[in-house]
Amino acid sequence: GAGVSQTPSNKVTEKGKYVELRCDPISGHTALYWYRQSLGQGPEFLIYFQGTGAADDSGLPNDRFFAVRPEGSVSTLKIQRTERGDSAVYLCASSPGTSQGYEQYFGPGTRLTVT
Amino acid sequence: GIQVEQSPPDLILQEGANSTLRCNFSDSVNNLQWFHQNPWGQLINLFYIPSGTKQNGRLSATTVATERYSLLYISSSQTTDSGVYFCAVERATGFQKLVFGTGTRLLVSP
Numbered sequence: 267g268a269g270v271s272q273t274p275s276n277k278v279t280e281k282g283k284y285v286e287l288r289c290d291p292i293s294g295h296t297a298l299y300w301y302r303q304s305l306g307q308g309p310e311f312l313i314y315f316q317g318t319g320a321a322d323d324s325g326l327p328n329d330r331f332f333a334v335r336p337e338g339s340v341s342t343l344k345i346q347r348t349e350r351g352d353s354a355v356y357l358c359a360s361s362p363g364t365s366q367g368y369e370q371y372f373g374p375g376t377r378l379t380v381t
Numbered sequence: 382g383i384q385v386e387q388s389p390p391d392l393i394l395q396e397g398a399n400s401t402l403r404c405n406f407s408d409s410v411n412n413l414q415w416f417h418q419n420p421w422g423q424l425i426n427l428f429y430i431p432s433g434t435k436q437n438g439r440l441s442a443t444t445v446a447t448e449r450y451s452l453l454y455i456s457s458s459q460t461t462d463s464g465v466y467f468c469a470v471e472r473a474t475g476f477q478k479l480v481f482g483t484g485t486r487l488l489v490s491p
Contacts, residue, residue: 299478308467308481309424322478355422359479367411367471369429370479375422 268292270373272358278379279348287343287376291360298341299359299370300333309357315341348380383408383472387482394458394489402453402485404468412471413444414479415453419464427453427466458489 271290279285291298296317301309311325317338326332330348335341345352355375361368384407394400404413415427428435428442430451435442439458444451455462465486469479 297477301479303422308469308484309479311478311480314478325478357424367431369412369414369426371426372416372424377422 270358270360270371272356272373272376274376275374276377276379278381281348281350281380283348285345285348285378287345287356287378289341289343289358289373291339291341291358292362292371295360295362295371296338297361297363297368297370298335299361300341300343301357301359301372303355303357303375305354312343312356345378348378350380353378353380383410383470383480385468385470385480385482387466387468387485389485390483392485392487394487396458396460396489396491398458398489399454399456400458400487402455402466402468402487404451404453404470404482406449406451406468406470408449409473410446410470411473412479413451414469415442415451416467416469417462417464418467418484424467455487458487460489460491463487463489 273288298315300312303309314322315335330346333343357375359370359372361370386405416424430444432446439456441454465484467484469481
């Protein structure tokens with residue numbers, strides 16, 4: 267079946283602009299995660315959804331970052347007033363369960379460049 | 382939070398050689414996954430292995446949960462094995478998120 271998909275694959279924006287990044291999880295997966303990967307480092311957790319609600323947003327760096335999952339499927343990560351330090355690859359993952367111990371599957375990522 | 386350390390940080394092999402990558406973690410885990418990140422940045426699932434041993438072709442993995450480490454074995458390496466290998470764990474007590482190690486960068490030369 268189809269894997270996790272993310273759009274756009276690349277996004278270049280000017281400092282101060284607003285951006286939205288989209289994630290389509292694997293069909294039927296109830297858990298959805300966002301991670302961020304900076305150059306030369308491993309991915310770092312941002313936020314986790316169980317269904318429609320954000321169960322853990324402890325990884326969001328500040329209040330410029332926000333994510334939604336209104337119908338429990340597609341999710342959008344929103345970044346306001348972008349800064350050059352926001353440049354990174356944003357990865358989305360999904361898993362079939364909402365308790366611990368389920369395998370996570372990652373999308374190809376969105377490479378965000380803030381100029 | 383939980384600490385995840387991978388070794389070695391860099392590895393250069395000749396095609397056909399074998400290698401062992403190690404992942405140490407500092408707390409009990411419910412989930413441990415090994416990933417290969419290819420040159421295009423895609424994270425490819427290799428193993429879901431919170432405990433025990435699994436094999437998939439030339440790759441195998443072992444996790445000894447009581448001693449808090451996991452090993453990834455690559456046999457008869459090929460140039461397509463090049464990339465970064467990540468270990469990621471989900472702490473047993475706490476929230477449902479993966480914590481990644483810093484990775485092992487592997488280069489297999491022909």
